[in-house]
Amino acid sequence: MASVRFEAVSKVYGLDSKALSEFTLDVADGEFVVLVGPSGCGKSTTLRVLAGLEEATSGRVFIDNRDITDETPSKRDIAMVFQNYALYPHMTVFDNMAFSLKMRKLPKEEIQKLVAETADILGISDYLNRKPKELSGGQRQRVALGRAIVRHPKVFLFDEPLSNLDAKLRVQMRNELARLHTKLKATMIYVTHDQAEAMTLGDRIVVLKDGVIQQVAPPLEVYNNPCNKFVAGFIGSPSMNFFKSEVSGGKLAAISGSLELSGVTDGRYTMGIRPEDIIVNEQGQFMCTVEVVETLGNEKVVLGVTVSGEHLTARCKPDIDIHPGGELRFDIDVNQIHLFTVDGIENKI
Template sequence: MAQVHLEHVWKIYDGKVEAVKDATFTIEDKEFVVLLGPSGCGKTTTLRMIAGLEEITRGTLKIDGKVVNDVEPKDRDIAMVFQNYALYPHMTVFDNMAFGLKLRKVPKDEINRRVREAAKILGIEQLLDRKPRQLSGGQRQRVAVGRAIVRDPKVFLFDEPLSNLDAKLRVQMRSELKKLHHRLEATIVYVTHDQIEAMTMADKIIVMKDGVIQQIGTPNEIYNHPANIFVAGFIGSPAMNFVESTIIKDNGGLWIKSKGLKLKIPAKFEEKLTDYIDKEVIFGIRPENIYDKMFAIAPKEGENTATAKVDVVEPLGSETILHLMVGEDKIIAVVDPKTEAKEEQTMDIVFDMNTMHIFDKETEKSIL
C-alpha cells in the first residue's frame, strides 16, 4: 500500500471552469479517507485525477513518494470501483475478476488463486460461473470490489459505490467494506455525498464545496468542531439549527439574543467572544442538544430554557423529532420518544449551551 499526496492541485476545464481549486492533502498508508460533499463539489474529479482519468491542470500528485502527474493510469498501481460497477455483461464473474490480470499476463495458476481468494473474502465463491445479469445489485457490487482486490494495488479508489443499492443493503455493505479495509490493510480513497457513509467508515474526512476543501479531520472532529457553517450544516441529521443572533453583555455575563431566544453563554466561551459583544453572529446548536424540559437533567431555570410552539411532531420510535417555533426562530429538536409534545401546543425546551457553536456572520467561519 502507499501514501497519496496532493499539493496545490487544480482542475480547470476549458481554461475557465474551476472544478477543483488548490487541493492540498495527504492520505497516509493504510488510511481510509472519504471525500465528502454535495453533487458538483469536485470530489469525483479529485478521485479521477488520482486515478489518472483526468489530467491535472496544475499542482503535484504523488503516490508512494513518486510524482505521477504524467504516469498512465495503468502504471499507477491503483484499482477503481465505479458507481455503476462497470462489469462486462458477456463474461462470467470469474472472467470479470480475472480480466485485468489476464491483460497483465499473470500466470493462469496465479489468476485462479487470486480470484478464488478474493471471492472467498467477499462470499461470492458460488457465483463465479454466473453472468452479471444473473446477479443482484449487492452481488454485482461485490464482484466489482473483487475485481479491484485481485489486482493487489497500492491504492483503492471507490466512486460512490453504494449509491445504487437499497437502504438496508447499503448499511450491510458499509460494514463489509470497513471490515475489508482492516483485513487488506489497504489505502482507500472513497467518494460519497452521504454523510452517514463518511461518518461510519472514514479514518479521515475531507469535506468539499464548489471545488474547495472546507475541512479535513476525523469524523468526531468534523462533527464536534465544524470549521464553518457549510460543514456544520452538511454533517448531522437533522441538520444543525442556525439562528441569527447578537451577543450581549448582561448580569455580568454574555448572552445569545435573537428574536425569540435569550440564552446564557457558558463562562468557558466568554474570552473567545469578547470581540463580538453587540455584534451579529450565527448561533448554532444541534437538534440532539435540545431537550424536552420534562426529560432534561437539572436545567438552570431561565438561563437555557425557552418556551416553544410545536409545529410538527415526527415520532421515529427511538426518538422524536420536533419542529418548533420560538418567537420567530425555527428550531428542530430531537427529544426523548416519551415526550408528550403535541402539535399547536406549547412546551418548554432546554438548550445544552456547552455544545453550542458561534459563527462569524460575514465569513461564516467558526469563532469557538
C-alpha cells in the same frame, strides 16, 4: 499499498469552470480517507486526477513520494470502483474478476488463486459461474469490488460505490467495506455525498465545497468541532440548527431567551445547536411551536418554529407527549453551542 499526496492540485474544465482549487492532502499508507461534499463540489474530479483519467491544470500528485502527475493511468497501479459498476454482462463472475489479471498475462494457476481468495473475502465464491444478470444489486457490487481487490493495487478509489443500492443494503455494504479495510489494510480514498457514510467509514474526513477543502479531520472532530457553518450544517443528521444571536456584556440572546456567555466579543453571531442538544424542559426558557412530529420508534424528531420565526429540529425521547400545534419548551446548555461569525466565511469562533 502506498501513501498518496496531492500538492496544490487545481482543475479547470474548459475556460473557467474551476472544479478543484489548490487541493492539498496527504493520505497515509493504509489510511481510509473519505471525501464528502454536495454534488458538484469536485469529489469525482479529485479521484479522476489521481487515477490519471483527468489532467490537473496545476499542482502535482504523488504516490509513495513518486511524482506520478504525468504518468499514464495504467502505470499508476490504482483500482477504481464506481457507482455504475459496469460488469461485463456476457462474462461470468469469475471472468469479470479475472479480466485484468488475464490482461497482465498472469499464469492461469495464479489467476485461479487470486480470484478464489478474493471471492472468499467477499463471500461470493458460490456465484463464480453466474453471469451478472443472475445476481442481486449487492452481489454485483461485491463483484465490482472483487475486480478491484484481485489486482492488489497500491490505492483503492471508490466513487459513490453504494449510491445505487437500497437503504438497507447500503448500510450492510458500508459495514462490509469497513471490515474489508481492516482486513486488507489498504490505502483507500472514498467519495460520497452521504455524510453518514463519511462518518462511519473514514479514518479522516475531507469536507469539500466548491472545489475547496473546508476541513480535514477524524469524523468525531469534524462533528464536534466543525470549522465553519457549512461543515456544521453538512455533517450530522438531522442537521445542526442555526439561529441569529447577539452577544452583549457577557450574555448571548437568541430565539426567545438568553444564556450567560463569557469571553466572546460583543456582536452578532450565528448560534448553532445540534438537534440532540435541545434539552426538553417544561420550565425551559426557550420556546417553539410544534409543526411536525416524526415518530421513529427509538426517538421522536420534532420540527418547530420559534417566536423569532426560525426553524428548529429537536431529537426527543420516544415517549414525549407532543403534537403539531402544541408548544415545545426547552433549555440549551451553553457548552453545547457553536458560534459562527456572520461574515462571508462564517468561521467557528
